[in-house]
Amino acid sequence: MLSICLYLHAHQPFRLKNFSVFDIGNDSPYFDDEKNKEYLTRIVRKSYLPTNKILLDLIKNTNGKFKVSFSITGVLLEQLEKDFPEVIKSFQDLIDTGCVEILSETYYHSLAYLYSKEEFRKQINLHKKKIKELFDYTPEVFRNTELMFNNEMAKFISKMGYKGILAEGADHILGWRSPNFLYQPKGSKIGLLVKNYRLSDDIAFRFSTPSWKGYPLTADKYASWINNAHGNGEIVNLFMDYETFGEHQWKETGIFEFLKVFPYEILKNPENDFKTPSEIISSSEPAGELDYPHIVTWADTERDLSAWLGNKIQQSAIKEIYSLEKEIIAIKDKKLTEDWRKLQISDHFYYMCTKWFADGDVHKYFNPYENPYDAFITCMNIINDLKLRIETKKIKISPGFADTKPIIV
Amino acid sequence: MNLNHQLKILMFGWEFPPHNSGGLGVACKGLANAIVKQGATISFVLPKKMNCDNSPFKFIFPDNNSDGLEIKNIDSLLSAYVTSESYQKLLKNNKENGIYGYDLFNEVRRYGQEARKIALKEKFDIIHAHDWLSIPAGIEAKKVSNKPLIVQVHATEFDRTGGNNVNQQVYEIEKQGLSMADKIITVSKFTKKKVVRHYHINPEKIEVVYNAIKQEPFISPKRNFQSLKKGNKKIVLFLGRITLQKGPDYFLRTAKKVLERNSDVFFIVAGSGDMKFQMIEESASLGIADKVLFTDFLRGEDLISAYQSADLFVMPSVSEPFGLTPLESLLQKTPVLISKQSGVSEILSHSLKADFWDIDEMANKILSVLKYPALCQCLSENGNKEVKEISWQDSAIKCLKIYNQVLA
Numbered sequence: 121m122l123s124i125c126l127y128l129h130a131h132q133p134f135r136l137k138n139f140s141v142f143d144i145g146n147d148s149p150y151f152d153d154e155k156n157k158e159y160l161t162r163i164v165r166k167s168y169l170p171t172n173k174i175l176l177d178l179i180k181n182t183n184g185k186f187k188v189s190f191s192i193t194g195v196l197l198e199q200l201e202k203d204f205p206e207v208i209k210s211f212q213d214l215i216d217t218g219c220v221e222i223l224s225e226t227y228y229h230s231l232a233y234l235y236s237k238e239e240f241r242k243q244i245n246l247h248k249k250k251i252k253e254l255f256d257y258t259p260e261v262f263r264n265t266e267l268m269f270n271n272e273m274a275k276f277i278s279k280m281g282y283k284g285i286l287a288e289g290a291d292h293i294l295g296w297r298s299p300n301f302l303y304q305p306k307g308s309k310i311g312l313l314v315k316n317y318r319l320s321d322d323i324a325f326r327f328s329t330p331s332w333k334g335y336p337l338t339a340d341k342y343a344s345w346i347n348n349a350h351g352n353g354e355i356v357n358l359f360m361d362y363e364t365f366g367e368h369q370w371k372e373t374g375i376f377e378f379l380k381v382f383p384y385e386i387l388k389n390p391e392n393d394f395k396t397p398s399e400i401i402s403s404s405e406p407a408g409e410l411d412y413p414h415i416v417t418w419a420d421t422e423r424d425l426s427a428w429l430g431n432k433i434q435q436s437a438i439k440e441i442y443s444l445e446k447e448i449i450a451i452k453d454k455k456l457t458e459d460w461r462k463l464q465i466s467d468h469f470y471y472m473c474t475k476w477f478a479d480g481d482v483h484k485y486f487n488p489y490e491n492p493y494d495a496f497i498t499c500m501n502i503i504n505d506l507k508l509r510i511e512t513k514k515i516k517i518s519p520g521f522a523d524t525k526p527i528i529v
Numbered sequence: 530m531n532l533n534h535q536l537k538i539l540m541f542g543w544e545f546p547p548h549n550s551g552g553l554g555v556a557c558k559g560l561a562n563a564i565v566k567q568g569a570t571i572s573f574v575l576p577k578k579m580n581c582d583n584s585p586f587k588f589i590f591p592d593n594n595s596d597g598l599e600i601k602n603i604d605s606l607l608s609a610y611v612t613s614e615s616y617q618k619l620l621k622n623n624k625e626n627g628i629y630g631y632d633l634f635n636e637v638r639r640y641g642q643e644a645r646k647i648a649l650k651e652k653f654d655i656i657h658a659h660d661w662l663s664i665p666a667g668i669e670a671k672k673v674s675n676k677p678l679i680v681q682v683h684a685t686e687f688d689r690t691g692g693n694n695v696n697q698q699v700y701e702i703e704k705q706g707l708s709m710a711d712k713i714i715t716v717s718k719f720t721k722k723k724v725v726r727h728y729h730i731n732p733e734k735i736e737v738v739y740n741a742i743k744q745e746p747f748i749s750p751k752r753n754f755q756s757l758k759k760g761n762k763k764i765v766l767f768l769g770r771i772t773l774q775k776g777p778d779y780f781l782r783t784a785k786k787v788l789e790r791n792s793d794v795f796f797i798v799a800g801s802g803d804m805k806f807q808m809i810e811e812s813a814s815l816g817i818a819d820k821v822l823f824t825d826f827l828r829g830e831d832l833i834s835a836y837q838s839a840d841l842f843v844m845p846s847v848s849e850p851f852g853l854t855p856l857e858s859l860l861q862k863t864p865v866l867i868s869k870q871s872g873v874s875e876i877l878s879h880s881l882k883a884d885f886w887d888i889d890e891m892a893n894k895i896l897s898v899l900k901y902p903a904l905c906q907c908l909s910e911n912g913n914k915e916v917k918e919i920s921w922q923d924s925a926i927k928c929l930k931i932y933n934q935v936l937a
Contacts, residue, residue, distance in 0.1 A: 474879065
């Protein structure tokens with residue numbers, strides 16, 4: 121048997137408003153509600169609604185043989201709840217079929233794991249709460265932001281009670297081994313599913329590239345590539361951004377027609393089926409242990425975090441944000457804490473990436489800034505405003521704090 | 530066999546380093562030398578005031594490194610950035626030699642006639658004229674030789690005047706040259722748009738060839754501004770002609786905004802120009818005279834020293850067809866904030882950009898660079914790397930391609 125595991129990741133950030141040094145201390149808003157709604161409207165119309173409809177039809181018309189899994193960030197769910205409840209409803213309809221698995225992740229699509237384990241745990245629980253509240257569902261398998269993963273993180277997630285975790289099937293980790301098996305990470309018993317990046321990226325990145333030798337990618341051609349895994353694999357993990365369907369690959373590329381047909385092509389072979397990560401973990405035995413001593417992600421050619429933390433402006437901005445953790449938590453102000461957490465959304469640091477040109481196309485996607493330096497300046501001005509708010513609150517909470525030197529901006 | 534070996538270019542310019550007063554001469558020299566390196570030959574004709582010498586032009590071979598580049602001078606009072614007023618002053622001081630024209634435009638026409646004589650004697654395939662002063666010369670050369678004319682626009686009258694008080698005679702000369710040119714080169718897309726809009730030229734006739742910068746080894750001048758920086762003071766630098774086009778007034782108003790939030794900053798205004806005294810007064814009336822330092826036009830090591838001492842270089846030009854100074858600054862590893870109304874902003878990714886009129890945004894960016902060492906360092910390192918990849922060779926190759934297209 122060969123099980124296909126299709127997993128889609130959905131996320132849209134709260135982009136920051138252009139925030140000048142002259143806005144500090146003036147109660148100016150941090151987030152560009154107008155622009156965020158404008159982007160979201162476009163994605164909902166072009167991607168989420170049409171794709172969810174196709175996925176629901178596929179499940180119904182295959183009598184539940186087609187299965188799919190999602191991770192949906194808390195910050196996206198928040199935005200959808202507010203402006204597009206119909207999208208929440210369409211996810212609910214999918215979950216109701218019983219053929220859909222929802223994965224766990226950080227609510228804020230953050231890099232918290234690297235800076236504060238405590239904050240990381242809190243954000244996973246916030247996301248869990250949100251999923252329960254919206255869909256009456258409790259995830260059992262975890263994926264971290266940008267599919268970042270290492271052995272140590274697996275231990276942490278295993279201790280939190282999760283039975284599975286997702287990672288990139290990077291060549292330098294796999295070596296001679298195939299991504300098409302269930303594994304265990306070194307040092308923990310949790311189930312590890314690794315992305316088959318070649319077959320995943322055929323859809324996510326190369327689908328509409330005329331210079332690619334696989335172009336045009338037809339459903340039967342793709343199914344034949346997947347069938348090649350018979351005999352040297354048990355699963356094929358197709359992990360990609362949800363926005364692949366309709367946004368990264370526009371409707372005009374034929375991506376929706378492809379999505380409508382390829383599951384049938386796969387199911388033509390009676391030795392194939394679709395499974396969700398939990399089902400795979402329950403039904404397969406790990407083929408061995410994989411060692412991820414360092415962080416590996418699914419991003420760029422480097423498969424690391426250099427697009428988020430590769431340069432000094434990114435590093436200094438994120439350090440500044442996490443340095444406020446203790447004070448923010450101590451103040452216990454809901455709005456302040458939420459604003460601080462929204463500043464942790466990884467996209468803010470992605471926009472500060474300066475390693476452009478090679479991966480430039482993807483980096484420019486929905487980037488509200490003219491250049492990475494503007495992204496940094498805006499973020500730092502907001503952090504300074506947040507610091508002022510912290511100082512004000514501290515003085516209110518305890519008059520003893522009044523002696524503390526105020527932060528000069 | 531290099532096809533460019535046969536190519537001979539008759540080039541008309543205004544100035545040539547070391548006798549330059551701005552970026553135009555630097556750009557002409559950079560481009561001419563690089564074209565020659567590609568195998569073509571150039572006769573470069575320049576106006577030059579030549580005392581005690583009655584011959585109308587003179588052959589000089591300025592340095593042995595540039596085989597194939599021959600400088601020819603026409604005795605004239607014309608110089609780069611000359612205006613009708615400044616020409617009258619020059620003429621007064623040079624009365625003893627009766628050959629010069631009675632006003633600027635008369636002199637430009639006379640220069641054209643002298644150029645005609647050169648064109649009759651010389652053998653060449655193509656004519657390349659830089660900016661309005663050399664346009665009449667280029668046109669005369671084209672008339673007598675029937676060879677194609679390339680007009681390169683480094684700045685239009687609209688850039689020089691900021692769009693106010695455009696000199697009609699200059700405009701007419703530019704318009705005539707652009708119309709008669711077989712091909713036009715502009716130093717940026719920004720300038721191409723201006724040429725299309727203000728001179729009604731078909732955009733297909735215009736090619737963009739960006740300027741570049743000569744890569745010099747890094748030096749540490751002995752004389753510097755370091756003493757100003759004692760006590761962790763910062764330096765923000767303006768360097769250029771102090772004229773309307775360069776936006777010195779926006780620089781001062783931005784300085785005022787910055788100083789309201791951070792008083793540990795010196796603003797250096799380096800250069801000369803017709804707005805200098807006005808700017809000195811302006812800094813006094815803004816109440817920031819103690820924080821704004823004016824220096825003369827800087828050359829050589831002093832120029833390098835100014836760039837190196839600065840924490841940030843600002844070019845707030847109202848209209849800058851290209852803008853060489855940000856490249857010079859980045860070569861010295863000093864980050865730059867440049868006006869969006871500039872050609873150089875089209876090729877510099879690793880720079881801060883703002884509209885010249887947006888003093889709040891400029892102040893926001895200046896304050897950020899001065900406050901966050903990480904920002905300063907990233908802009909400096911990446912900007913320096915980017916500038917090191919800009920070469921005159923690429924500009925010359927593009928230029929030669931244009932010549933060959935026109936000649937084909």
